[in-house]
Amino acid sequence: MPSHTPKLTQNELTCIKLAAKMQRRAWRSRYVDAFIPRIPWHHAFNQQPLHIRMLLYFAMFLLSPIWLTGWFLQLLCNTALFPYRITATYFISLSLIPPGERNIQGMHRATQRYLDLSVKQYIWLVNQWVEVLYGEKAKRIHTMQYYLDKELVEQREITRGSLINMDPYIRNHIGSAREKLSQALGYY
Template sequence: MSVNSDQQEYQTAVKKLGKRGVLLSRSEFVCFHIARRYQRNVLKREAFGLEHWFWPAALDQLHWSASMPRRLGQGLIIAVSLPFIVSWQLLGRLARLLAFPFRYLRTYMIPRGLAAPGEKTLAGVHNAFARFFDLPPDAYMDCVDEWIQALYGLDRSLRDYIVTMNRGAEQLPAPALSPSMRSYIAVAREKLSQELGHYRA
């Protein structure tokens, strides 16, 4: 996006938000814009990415038993249920594909309920904007890293905090960075927010 178009989008957003009594600083608007950009990338990957059209992502997180008989039992259950799982997976993908235009266009709209962060910190930005997007852990961590650059002008990484608290987390495959990983992300985000302190609005 060019500087002129970015400035124009910011001014348009400020006018719309001003009518609602919402005041966002430029850096806060940039953070919201960054989150929406990541959301668009996720939506495109979900709708058009072929890696999970036929192979269910849930199977990547399956923990195989160390016992050979149990492992054979797991394999048998998967073999029997796989046609149903794949069919359900395809239906879900088709539904996302049909909903893609509407969901994608929504990321260019200013949602109702958007409010300025109550606290001028990294955690405050998350609390204000998080309900307007849904990112997988990898994309969310990249998004937060860009927030830090936009708010503080610093090259700090949320991933570093997660690795510090949970050695070996960086070796986990991307699909495994799910529910349990989110708790590490939340703790690391709060810790990093405390260290960074308040940003200049």
């Protein structure tokens, strides 16, 4: 009985390779960043009065053995997992099927389980997908950053500018912006 599973087009395969390339970059940058110890409460030091800062420095000094041990263990784990993470991005599954929807949303759904990117990296990746799937002209007109900025402006108008910390909600806004971008571009 012949299989009627649709095959990936060359553009879809290129998009998946771009996603793997961006994931490799993300793993490399995280690996390099793991070598730099991060001081706990670093954002609170400059915002506090002197006596509170001195108390924070004292607490940091007391907790430094625990903090440095945790950092070292995290560094060891990252070092042990790094070769596996990088190698895994070079292999594209033969059972990978093309996206159900032939648009940006479908491409996201086809690759989302493999991606662990920062917001900046993900925006770059979606813009590259637009270029590959829809062409250079569409990339100049429809950028992910434009739709994300538009989404954030709409949210500020709804909440009357009282958005204090947008970071926890940025993934929701990215999803909404990606959906609007996908609707604007249509199917490829």
